[in-house]
Amino acid sequence: MFKKIFIFTLCSLALYASQRDFSFHKMQGEPNAPTLLVIGGVHGDEPGGYFAPVLMLKHYDIKKGSVYVVPNLNFDSIVEHRRGKYGDMNRKFADIQANDPDFRHVERIKELITLPEVAFVSNLHDGRGFYRHKWESAIFNPSAWGQSYIIDQHKIENVEFGNLDEITANMESILNKDLHENHHTFNVKNTETKEVDEAMQRSLTYYAVTNQKPAIAVETSKNITELDLKVIYQLRSFEALMQVMGIEYTKNIELTRDDVQKSLSEYGTIKLNDKFTIELSDTKFATRFVPMKKEDNIIEFSHPLGSVIKRDKYYDIQIGHLRVGTIYPQYFDFNCDVNSAKLDIDGEVKEIKFGEIVDVQNNFNVLSQKGIRVNVIGFVTKNKVSQDDITVKKGDIIERFAMDNQNKTFRIEFYDGNSFCGMIGVRFQ
Ligand SMILES: [Zn+2]
Incomplete structure (x- = not known):
């Protein structure tokens, strides 16, 4: 399931690349409903904010309307688990120098935010403490950010979904019906950015709002240490927002701790x-x-x-x-033009592309190709340089050469002289 759903999310990078680019994914249903843009990972030390979008891509199927997803806006900072490797990216939206390492990413996300079809922007974070309207303690107070929906102002006039206060109040009431702990209550925090918050005037959401794009920040709490719980709150907030916007979806996950933990541990x-x-x-x-x-x-x-x-x-x-x-x-050199091999797997001959992993019940036999040397890693043959045209059973391969912890998957490698051609994985059932 994982591989199938993720095939469209493949991204590649050169090994030595610094400044990793974020990825952009479109989930599109029938066009008769609006488009939501979800942005994760503007802060690299807020895993609730960047793992939740991964589960959106993996488990949700949008039926009506569209959801655009950027899971990893500040990718270099995510990799190093830092708020901002090059400073706080969320303070670079009013102005940014062209030589700033974040420049390319900030400019590109601004383009996505201002796409004509984008009707709403949701920017995901993990904030400290638990936001409360009145001071209760060092953790529960008005200057905390956790478990809140942040708006820059009550509303944007004459814009669909510009009623930010009503939309977030609606989300708050949906979320607070079902909390894992009583103190996980969500509240709406209005930073009144234009009037009182100079720092927030440089933020992503304020950039959106000043470009007539309704935007909110969704904050789970850094004080909730279980990643799956943060992700559950983020996904429920996502669902609440889609409900308010009239975006329809199906999903193939229950938002239980077990199911979300399982999904989070699948790395592909x-x-x-x-x-x-x-x-x-x-x-x-x-x-x-x-x-x-x-x-x-x-x-x-x-x-x-x-x-x-x-x-x-x-x-x-x-x-x-x-x-x-x-x-x-x-x-190795990679000067080899062969891209596949024929294998007899349990009595049936199949052509397998290099880089694939195939299931085997009992045995396999690699059919010989002229000039290509076959090496089954962990399989010992005497007096035979190329291990083709031999029937190999699982017990024939030394277990410690398996790729996986269950000792089921083994490597077949193909060489042309000193050049590497490719590998095929065989997974015994
Ligand atoms: Zn943040």
Whole structure:
């Protein structure tokens, strides 16, 4: 399910790229309802704000109206789990220098915010404490931000959905009917930006509002430490907002802690140069002897928050700020024109593209190709350089060479002389 739904979210980046670009996804239904733009990750240390959009993309199907999603606006900061690697991006919307590392991203998101069809903007955060209209304690007070819907002003005149106060009051009443803990109550916070809040005049939502685009910030609380709970509140707020706007949807997830935790722990796949695939959720933490180029590797994740960081002798694989694995490369030339191989799998011959992982019940046999050397990693043969035209059963391969913790998935690699051609994964059932 994960792979199928995420196929449209594939994004790639050059390994050495700094300043990672955010991704932009459109979920479109019947056009007879408005378009909502959801923006996650303007602050890189607010995981509720950037994991919730991932679950929107994965589990929601928009039937009427549209939802545009940017899950990772400030991607470099997310990777380092910092509020703003280059300073606070959410204070750069009034003016920004062209040499600011955030410049390209701020300008591009401004273009998306002002797209003619965008009727409403929702900017997702994790704020500190719990916002209350009156001072109750150091955590529950008017200067806290958590568990609130932030508006810059009561309304924007003569604009559809400009009644920000009513819309957020509506969302608040929907959310507060069902709270995990009583003190998780949502409240609406009006920063009265134009009159009293000079800092907020440089924010994303105020940029939207001054461009006649209704916008709110949705804040869960940093004091709620369970990621799944924050994400549940973000998704319920998303649903409440769609309800108010008349956007219709179906979803294939229940917003229970178990289901959301399960979804959050699915990391999808990483594909290297379209020839080598690792399934990240159940992988052994370190994957060794991974054929890579010295430079210009193409890395594709099925997860929108996937990134790779080059270290001295290996690469860290991250999903958001979470380090989920490492790759130890072995450098090869890639001068090989072969892109697939024929395998006899349980008695049926199939042509398999390199980079794919296939299911095997009992055994497989790689059919020989002229000039191509086959290496089944962890399978030992005497006096045979290329391990083709041999029937291989699961018990024939040394378990510690499996890619996954359950010791089910193994690598078949293909070489032309000193060049790497590709791999096929075989997953025993
Ligand atoms: Zn924030």
